Every structure is written in structure tokens, then in C-alpha cells.
Amino acid sequence: MKRYVIITVGKTHSGKSTFAKLLNKQLTNSIVIDQDNHAEFINQYYSNLQPKSGPNI
DSSP states (O other), X not given: OXXXXXXXXXXXXXXXXXXXXXXXXXXXXXXXXXXXXXXXXHHHHOGGGSOSSSOOO
């Protein structure tokens, strides 16, 4: 079975999430991973990856 990763990149409110949700409906065995959820997971379980000072960019 072939596996693909599709990453959307664009400005805020440009339709990335809407596109991902529509694509998810069309593709079988697909999953959408929201970056906000991913960041929350990293912040919670991998705090050592966070900067010690300054903004988290």
C-alpha cells in the first residue's frame, strides 16, 4: 500500500483547513492532523523542546 503525506501551506484564513476536510471526505483511510493540536501535544509532552526564553517561534 502506498502512503502519501499532503501538507497545506498558506496564509491565515486562506482555506487550508476547509480544503483538508473536503479532501479527507474524498480519500479513504485518511486523517487530518491539525497543526494546533500537534503544537498542543508537543507543548504538553515535550516541554524540553520549548525555548528557555523569548517567544516560541
